[in-house]
Amino acid sequence: MLNHVNQMLCTEVLWQPLAHAGTTNHLYQGAYQGQEVVLRQNTDKVIMGVCREREKSVLNLIRTCCWAPTILHLKMPDASQPGWLLMRRYSELIVVDKAGFNAELLASIAEWQQIKAAPLFNYSALWDEYQHIIDVMTDARVLQVTLDSVRQTMQDLVQGMPQVQNCLVHHDLHPGNLLSSEGQVIVIDWEYAGHGTPWLDAAALITEFSLPLQDVAALPAFRDIDLTMFQAGLRKAQQINQQLNWLWYELIGNHRDN
Template sequence: MQSKIKAELRPENQLQQLIEQHYPAVKTAGFHLSPVAGLTGQSWKIASPAGDMLARHQSAERRNSGVERQREHAILRHIARQSLGPCVRLSSSPWLLVEWIAGTPLSDAAFVSTAGQKAVSQSLAKLHRQALSGYPLDLHRQFARYWQHVDPRRLTPRWLALHQKMMRRKLPVPLKMALLHMDIHAGNLLETEKGLRIIDWEYAADGDTALEIAALIRGNGLDLYQQDAFIREYAEAGGYPDLSLFRQQINRWLPWVDYLMLLWFEVRWAQTADKKYSEWAQPLRVRLFGRVHD
């Protein structure tokens, strides 16, 4: 009996029931679910007569990682006419079903190439011209949320000092507020017949455009030459025009991005015990803990 209940509660079983409820034709024609690989998982590709879709689940684990499908749903609706991200097909808690975008993920080499930087810059500049979504990014609140889910065995007095410092510290005054994606990397960019499309909008929110570029720089490990090239391409595409001021603002945001990434990696390590998250966090620990007394 218990095994039957557990089976009924499995996300894929819930998803199957949801699709049959909202797409009755699928009952007779059949459909296929397959898990989608990624850093966070809990997504399924749906191949069906109703068209291919991506189903994104809202679990407690994902919520602890800062994901809110309701916010993601609203933001995707907000940019629906811009062909930047996928279209929403169905929203029914705890599920968000979006268009499956057929395309090829950008390679790491293509991402840092001249053509790749130009295409990514154009997409970001277009995104940053959109009206604000009404979902501001609150980094202090995000830090506090992540802190609650870090493995306490990994906390040290030095880390506590760093956390208290970051929580007291005032955020940089924004240069330009816009809708941000906040997870731009090669795997979230698809080359399609209609151009570059951006996927995985679960961390999107309103914030300073320099924060977006700081997150892109850190998240992709860009060296100084690549950073300069990208910032110039972004300006050419209609991004912030004052390169000197924009670089200064990006540098102000870098410690904030470092700490955000450190906490996220640590939360994911606590959730999964996957050593890669701990390994990715280590360089950030070295960089940040040296700044505790700066």
């Protein structure tokens, strides 16, 4: 696979493996055209929620944004290989000024919440993908109960809460997906992103980054909702994220090297 990448790049890059905890893909670092780069070799497994065509469209939509990663090459999957992505390598994000970091992250999300043309993230199809795996398992009662709860809570969130406008959603916000470029926060790993409900990104901001509730509630997607209703929706979204994370690790994360 790495030889194939070098052939496509028309150069001999010396690739070094990178740790890839928390991802099913394989990561490598190297030097290309005078800069440090990271190569993501896509897994050949089917991963729930990941769509390479959707990811490609999202990366194209955000390519001019200051918080978006610089993608140098993107090879789509075909019958002979699972595809790969080459991007500029960024520095680890070290937060010194928490208030400044919060403001920058919120500004980035406020900007991508204005993007309405992203390809659809189909939540129903995602539940069906999980269901297909659970159906062929033995003694999957806890998994089934959790998936049923996710389905119901999402329905309650979408139908039972004040209407919020869908927009571009990252769907995997956590500290490991934030890097730095000369002080600018860079948001990476857009393979789950798509047009969906902003509640899930909002929940991640509280759970993963401990952002102040009032600041998250002030994002464009929620400005027409009072704080009490926002808190109610947020609790449902946090439950969905928590249960989806558990399902992912139970069904994929614990077996990604098998």
